[in-house]
Amino acid sequence: xxxxxxxxxxxxxxxxxxxxxxxxxxxxxxxxxxxxxxxxxxxxxxxxxxxxxxxxxxxxxxxxxxxxxxxxxxxxxxxxxxxxxxxxxxxxxxxxxxxxxxxxxxxxxxxxxxxxxxxxxxxxxxxxxxxxxxxxxxxxxxxxxxxxxxxxxxxxxxxxxxxxxxxxxxxxxxxxxxxxxxxxxxxxxxxxxxxxxxxxxxxxxxxxxxxxxxxxxxxxxxxxxxxxxxxxxxxxxxxxxxxxxxxxxxxxxxxxxxxxxxxxxxxxxxxxxxxxxxxxxxxxxxxxxxxxxxxxxxxxxxxxxxxxxxxxxxxxxxxxxxxxxxxxxxxxxxxxxxxxxxxxxxxxxxxxxxxxxxxxxxxxxxxxxxxxxxxxxxxxxxxxxxxxxxxxxxxxxxxxxxxxxxxxxxxxxxxxxxxxxxxxxxxxxxxxxxxxxxxxxxxxxxxx
Amino acid sequence: xxxxxxxxxxxxxxxxxxxxxxxxxxxxxxxxxxxxxxxxxxxxxxxxxxxxxxxxxxxxxxxxxxxxxxxxxxxxxxxxxxxxxxxxxxxxxxxxxxxxxxxxxxxxxxxxxxx
Numbered sequence: 001x002x003x004x005x006x007x008x009x010x011x012x013x014x015x016x017x018x019x020x021x022x023x024x025x026x027x028x029x030x031x032x033x034x035x036x037x038x039x040x041x042x043x044x045x046x047x048x049x050x051x052x053x054x055x056x057x058x059x060x061x062x063x064x065x066x067x068x069x070x071x072x073x074x075x076x077x078x079x080x081x082x083x084x085x086x087x088x089x090x091x092x093x094x095x096x097x098x099x100x101x102x103x104x105x106x107x108x109x110x111x112x113x114x115x116x117x118x119x120x121x122x123x124x125x126x127x128x129x130x131x132x133x134x135x136x137x138x139x140x141x142x143x144x145x146x147x148x149x150x151x152x153x154x155x156x157x158x159x160x161x162x163x164x165x166x167x168x169x170x171x172x173x174x175x176x177x178x179x180x181x182x183x184x185x186x187x188x189x190x191x192x193x194x195x196x197x198x199x200x201x202x203x204x205x206x207x208x209x210x211x212x213x214x215x216x217x218x219x220x221x222x223x224x225x226x227x228x229x230x231x232x233x234x235x236x237x238x239x240x241x242x243x244x245x246x247x248x249x250x251x252x253x254x255x256x257x258x259x260x261x262x263x264x265x266x267x268x269x270x271x272x273x274x275x276x277x278x279x280x281x282x283x284x285x286x287x288x289x290x291x292x293x294x295x296x297x298x299x300x301x302x303x304x305x306x307x308x309x310x311x312x313x314x315x316x317x318x319x320x321x322x323x324x325x326x327x328x329x330x331x332x333x334x335x336x337x338x339x340x341x342x343x344x345x346x347x348x349x350x351x352x353x354x355x356x357x358x359x360x361x362x363x364x365x366x367x368x369x370x371x372x373x374x375x376x377x378x379x380x381x382x383x384x385x386x387x388x389x390x391x392x393x394x395x396x397x398x399x400x401x402x403x404x405x406x407x408x409x410x411x412x413x414x415x416x417x418x419x420x421x422x423x424x425x426x427x428x429x430x431x432x433x434x435x436x437x438x439x440x441x442x443x444x445x446x447x448x
Numbered sequence: 449x450x451x452x453x454x455x456x457x458x459x460x461x462x463x464x465x466x467x468x469x470x471x472x473x474x475x476x477x478x479x480x481x482x483x484x485x486x487x488x489x490x491x492x493x494x495x496x497x498x499x500x501x502x503x504x505x506x507x508x509x510x511x512x513x514x515x516x517x518x519x520x521x522x523x524x525x526x527x528x529x530x531x532x533x534x535x536x537x538x539x540x541x542x543x544x545x546x547x548x549x550x551x552x553x554x555x556x557x558x559x560x561x562x563x
Contacts, residue, residue: 109506112517117498117532119516128516130532132498 003124003146005090005164008048010432014041019386021426023419026392030379032422033207038429039327046308046428047072051154051161051174053310053321054078054088056335058158058194059105064122067105067199069333070323071162076150077101077111078160079122086155088162089124089147100147104199111147120147157186158193161310167434175306176252177405180447181259182304184297185314188286191340195319196351200334202360206372207379208309208322208330209425214368215303215311215320216256217249217417220393222301225371229363233271233356239301247301247412249394250404252441254424256417257406259302259314266315267299269364270353275299278346279315282339301412307424312337317350318358328376334358391415391422403448407441451555457481457490459547468512470503476553478503479540482523484510488542489523490551496521496528496535 014037020029032038052071055078059067066079068091075091077100093100093113100111100120110121117130124147129135135142153162154171156179161171168174175182186193204211214221222230223238230238239262241247247260263283264276279299287295299315309322317338323331336354338347357364379385394414402408409416423440431437457471463483470493471479478493480503491512493502500516507513511520511529519533526537540551 109515109518117517121515128498128500130498130517132500132516136499 003144003149004166005148005150007151007166008044008164011041011044013045013430013432014038017426017429021422023391023423023426026390026395026415026419027388028391028422029386029389030375031385033210033376034327034379034385036327039324041429042324042425043072045431046425047074047324049163049165049168049428049434050308051152051163051168051171052308053159053306054153054162055086055160056158056193056195056319056337057086057155057160058340060086062107064109065105065107066101068101068103069321070331071150071164072324074164075099076162077147078162079108081122086153086160087124088150088153090150092148093118094126094145094148118145124149157183159186159310165434169434174253175255176441177443177445177447178250178252178255178257178304178306180405181250181257181294181297182306183290184259184286184294185312185317185337188290188294188298189282189339189341190289193337194340195335196338196347197336200355200359202332202334203325204330204332204369204373205328206330206369206376207327208324209422210372210375211322211330211332211368212305212307212309212311213418213421214372215313216305216307216421217251217258217303217412217415219258219301219303219412220415221368221371225367226364229357229367230269232363233269238269239265241301241413244301244412248404249397249409249412249414249417250406250443251409251417251420252406252443254307254421254428255305256421257302257304258412258414258417259297260300260412261293261296262300263296264299264315265301266313267317268315270316270350270357272349272353274346274349275353278342305421307421313358316354316358318354320358328380391418398442400442403444405444405447407443453553453555454543455479455551455553457542457549457551460488460544460549461547463488463549466507468503468505468507470501476555479551480512481542481549481551482507482512484523487524488544488549490540490542490549491521491523491526492538495519495533496537497532502537 020031060080063082077089077091098115100113112119119128126142126145150162151166244260249258267275305311312319319337320334336351394416397410399408468482480493482489495514504515505513520529521537526539543550
């Protein structure tokens with residue numbers, strides 16, 4: 001296929017990363033949030049190689065339905081094919097590089113570049129140009145000049161991921177046993193999930209990793225950061241997480257999920273009793289489908305990040321991508337996910353609830369934004385950027401005797417997932433190929 | 449002297465309603481034959497703007513949309529509907545005989561569309 005993207009040359013890894021990312025000693029440094037050279041390595045060694053979330057299948061049900069998004073800073077089009085499959089193209093014309101699609105979503109017979117009238121069909125093939133005769137006179141082979149297609153596209157339970165790297169492991173291998181936990185949100189009913197409403201976009205002056213790491217395993221901030229928001233939505237403070245009898249932090253390949261087993265702690269902050277009721281109503285059927293353990297996770301106090309930048313909150317049902325836009329800038333794309341089989345009024349309450357709490361004007365989102373921006377901005381100081389930052393909670397909490405899959409740590413007030421996230425980031429930046437990425441997983445591949 | 453050639457296009461049974469079919473024709477240029485609600489029409493198949501087979505386009509009411517740049521022509525008259533399609537499409541009278549559709553083409557070389 002002439003339309004598959006070229007593989008990039010891999011540059012050497014930076015030296016001295018260990019000084020700013022030393023997880024064995026539970027420390028990182030602010031430099032990783034502000035340094036341009038590190039950022040450029042991330043675009044190459046993380047975003048041009050890892051599996052990135054690009055769409056939910058429900059956004060593009062019919063042939064020609066598409067959405068536009070980004071993979072790292074690369075703009076892409078995600079489009080449903082006649083065959084039922086999904087293709088992902090660079091949103092750039094292979095003639096002079098102009099953007100070919102300016103809409104966020106739609107349904108189309110193809111894309112025509114504004115510059116010279118190059119026209120591409122749904123399959124990405126170049127089918128013609130303005131003044132087509134001059135190309136024919138130049139013996140131009142249009143079969144070689146279609147939209148550039150990413151190396152691999154695959155989906156898990158409606159979530160569509162893509163990677164620029166033909167050498168990347170399969171999506172299944174990449175996600176590993178974290179999918180067992182993801183099912184608590186994305187597969188708790190037979191009909192699966194769908195996105196409701198559109199994509200909410202906002203910008204932050206913060207490094208993308210701070211946000212991704214917050215969702216990978218930082219429930220610790222909630223009781224303090226979100227106290228006022230919780231009082232507004234719940235009429236009381238956030239649940240005291242250290243009071244939960246049982247909770248976990250689990251991770252794999254830098255992905256992490258932290259959770260309690262309280263069923264509705266997350267959903268409660270939307271302030272909609274009908275949603276708590278809905279989860280209690282479906283809980284017995286979830287228990288039948290996924291077992292008792294995961295039926296307690298459907299809306300519990302929990303959060304997850306799939307490395308590098310795809311995150312979600314069960315219960316609040318917000319799904320998001322932290323798009324890198326420079327070392328100290330991030331664009332946030334968020335969507336609301338619901339069970340397809342949920343009643344329409346329940347879906348609408350989720351959409352509204354998520355807007356109230358986790359949108360640019362949402363009461364929880366604003367709390368986080370201020371903190372994340374200043375975690376980034378302090379690292380502008382050359383001296384400040386090199387000081388150690390503590391990420392050492394729960395160093396000895398690995399559970400070796402557990403039926404649960406993945407690397408399992410006791411308690412969700414724990415920085416085990418944050419360390420695993422930064423460790424995988426460090427490993428990617430230090431590996432010129434996937435073969436060099438060390439396997440640091442110690443847990444089970446499957447639940448017992 | 450003007451000569452009218454009667455060119456066989458296809459069978460009525462081969463062209464469902466609101467469908468278009470391309471008929472290869474080396475002599476006069478490829479022809480697009482249309483069935484619009486039981487009315488048959490024929491036009492040149494090659495878009496007047498750039499290289500494209502109109503038979504690969506979509507019919508919307510009595511318009512054909514070119515598959516390449518999405519310009520439109522009025523099927524019964526061949527009228528170009530605007531940029532990038534500015535030159536009208538050649539049309540041919542159609543005759544039905546039993547199950548067969550024919551185009552009547554004036555075989556004046558000056559009028560023959562380039563194939």
